[in-house]
Amino acid sequence: MNTNLLFIPLKQSSVLDLGDELRQVITNNYFQPASSFNSDLIYITQLRNQVAQIKNVNDELGKTSQDDSILLEYLQVLNALQNKFSDDCVEFAWFDTLAYGPQGPYRYRSLKIEKLNVIYQIGTLYSQIAISESRHTDIGLKRACHYFQLSAGCFMFINNFLIETIKNKNDPLVLSIPLSMQSSTIQCLEYLMLAQAQETIWQKAINNNSMKDSVVARLSIQTSEYYSKALDFGNSSDLIKLEWINHMKVKKLHFLAAAHLRSSTIAADSFQYGEQVAHLRVASQAVDQALKSKKYVNSLVLEDLQGLADVIKVRLRTAEKDNDLVYLKIVPQEKELKTIIGVSMVKSIIPEAFEQKPESNTEIFKELLPYVIIHVAQAMRERQDEYVQTKFHTPISSLNNMLVKFLIDRDLPSSIDSIQQPENIPDSVIHHSQEILKTGGVDFIDKAFKELDKLKLECNHLLQECETRIDLDRSEDDMLRRKQGSTRWTRKSTDDAAQELIKKVDKMKQYLLQANNGDGFVLKKFYDIKPALDVYSSGYKALSQYIPNSQYIELPEQLSIVISDLRSCLARANTLESERKEFLQTLEIRSRDNSILPKLITEYNSNRSKYQTENGEFNFNAFESVYEKHMKLFDSDIKYIARTRDSQMTLEHEIDSINQKFVQEFKSLQNSSNEKRQQVLQYLETAYEKFLEIINNLTEGSKFYTDFIEKGSAVLQECEEYLYRRRVESRDLELAISNSFQQQQQVQEQNEQLSVPRNYSNDKLISPKTSKPGLWNPNSDIQFS
Known part of the structure; x- marks a missing residue:
C-alpha cells in the first residue's frame, strides 16, 4: 500500500482440524457421544481454517468486510467453547509477524490465548481497513478514523485482560503470555493507532481553509503526543522493528514542528514577532532532528517532512531578518513560550461484539454438558x-x-506358641513370613527408601528454585536501586513485596527439615529389624534354624x-x-x-x-x-x-x-529353654509389628513428598509469576525514569540551542536618540572641520 501511515500485519496460523480435536476431548471426558455434535464439529473446523487463511489486505474490494465477519464469528464461537470446555483442551499454533519475517510457530494450549490472538487479528484487520479508505474525502477520513479507533480498542482490550491476568496471582496463564502480547508491544500498537486516527482528524482540519490555526496547532501537538507514547512503548518492546521506531520518531517530530509552525502564524497575527521566531526555531529544530532518523522511513513520509522543513526554514529566515531589522522584539526561550495544549478527538473503542454473549439459538454445542x-x-x-x-x-x-x-x-501369641509348639514353627510366624514375602521384604523397603530419596531430591530442588527466583529478584532490585538511586527507585524492596512468598518458602524449608528427621528415624527402625526380616524372607528352613526348640512341658x-x-x-x-x-x-x-x-x-x-x-x-x-x-x-x-x-x-x-x-x-x-524360645518368637513378632509400621511410614512419607511437590510446584509458579510481574514493573519504572530524564535533557538542549546573543537576551535594549542635522548640541565639544 502506497501510504504515509502504518498498518499492522496479520499473524499467521497453521491449519488445524479443531473439530477433530474437540471430538477426542468429548469422547475422552464427556459422557455424551461425539457423533451427536457432528454438524458443530464440521462447522468449527471450517471456520477455524477460514481464520487461518485470512491474508493481509490488498486492493481487492469487499475482501476486508468478509474477513472481519469471519473473525468476529470465530470470536463468538470461542466464547461459547469457553463455557463448554476446559481452557487447555486444545493446542493452537501461531506465527508472530511484527518483527522481521514470521517467527514461530508458538504453541499455546489455551482457549484464552486463542481468543487474544483472534482479537489481535481483528485489531490488525481494522488497521488495514483504515489504511485502505480514501483520505481524499471527508467520508473516507471519517471512516479511516473510526477503524483506527476500533483497532486501538482491540489492543486496549488485550492490554486490560493482561493487566487483570497479571494481578491474579493464581492464574497460570501469566507464564503463557505470548511475546507479541507483552504490555509494551500491545500499548505501542494501541497508541500508534490512536496517533493515526488523530492524524486523520488533523488532515480533515487542514483541508478546511476556514479552520483556525489554534485548532490545527492543538490537533497537531496531540498527534505528536500520541506518536511519542507509541515510540516510548516501542523502544521497550522486543518486537517493534527499527523501521517503525524511526517512522514514529519522524511523525512525532513532524507534528511537533507543525504545531509550532501554526503557533508562529498565530504569534505573527498578534504582532508577537519574538514569539513567532521562537516557535519557528522550535519547529526548525524538530524537523532537523526528524531528518536524522529518516533511515528506512517511507518515502511519502519523508516527502511530507521535507516539504514542511522547507516551509519552516524559509519562514524562519524571513521572520529572523524582519525581527532583527524592523521589529527588534525579544525572542523568548522555548520554556518561556505558552504551552500548546493538545486536544484529543479520538479514543480507543472496544468493538461491541467483544462483550456480546452468543445468542441461544445460534450457540454451538448447545446440548453438550x-x-x-x-x-x-x-x-x-x-x-x-x-x-x-x-x-x-x-x-x-x-x-x-x-x-x-x-x-x-x-507376649502373645509367642508365649503360648513356645509351650504348645516347642519344636515346630508357630502358625503366626509362618503367616508373618508369607505376608512379608508377599510385600517384597527387605528389597521392597530398600526400593521404597530409594524412591523416597528421589522424591526428597525433587522437593529440595523445588525449594531451591523458589529461593533462586526470590534471590534473583532481590539482586536485580538491589542493582537497579543502586543504579537509579533510592529517590527515583520508589517501588517496594523484595523483602516487602515478596513477604508472603518468603513466608511460604520458609515454611517449605521447615517441613522438609522435619520430614528429613522423620526419615532418619524410620531408617534406624528398619536397620534395627533388618536381621529379623532377613530371617523371615529366607524361608521355612531358615526360620527353623533361627528359632530354638524348647523342652516339652x-x-x-x-x-x-x-x-x-x-x-x-x-x-x-x-x-x-x-x-x-x-x-x-x-x-x-x-x-x-x-x-x-x-x-x-x-x-x-x-x-x-x-x-x-x-x-x-x-x-x-x-x-x-x-x-x-x-x-x-x-x-x-x-x-x-x-x-x-x-x-x-x-x-x-x-x-x-x-x-x-x-x-x-x-x-x-x-524353664530356660522355653524362655529363650519365647524371647526369639517375641522378637520376631515385634519385628513384624515394626515392619508394618515402616510400610505405613513409607506410604505416608511418599504421600507427604508427593503432596509437597504438588503444592511446592504451585509456590514455584507463584514465584515465577511474581518475578515476571516484578520485571514488568521494573521495566515500566525504568522506562518512566528514562523518559523523564530524556525530556529534561531535551528541554535543556533546546534551551541552549534557542538561546540568543547576550545583548538581546540579557541586556536592556536602548533605542537610539534621533537628532536633526545642523543643530548644535551644547553638550558636545567645539570642533572645526
Missing part, C-alpha cells in the same frame, strides 16, 4: 475418595495396629483350659482382621461403581436455572446438596466402624483377663 460439571464431578470424586480414606481405611488401619500392639505387649488341666481360651480369642482376633479386609474391598468396589456424575447431570438438566445464572456463571454451592445426598450411601458403613471398634474393645478386655490367669499359672512351669 458444560465442562464445569465434569470438573465439579472430579472434585467431588476426590472428596469422596478422601472421605472413604479418612472415615474407613484410616480408622480400620489404626484399630488393626492397636490390636497387634496390644497382643505383642502381652506337661501342662496341668487348668492351664490347658486357659491356653485353649487364649487361642480361641486369638482366632477371633484374626477373624476380625479378615472381616475388616473384606469390608474395605467391598467398600472400594461400591465407591468406584457409584459415580456422582450421572446425578449431577440429572440435577443440572432438570433445573439449569438453579445451577447457572443468566450470565453463564455457575453456582458451585448449589451442587453441594447433590453431594450430601450422594454420600448417604456410606451411612450404614459408618455404623460398621463403630461396631468393629466395640468388638475389639470387648475382645481385648477378654484377652487381657485370660492372659493374666495364664501368666500366673505358667510362672511355676517355665
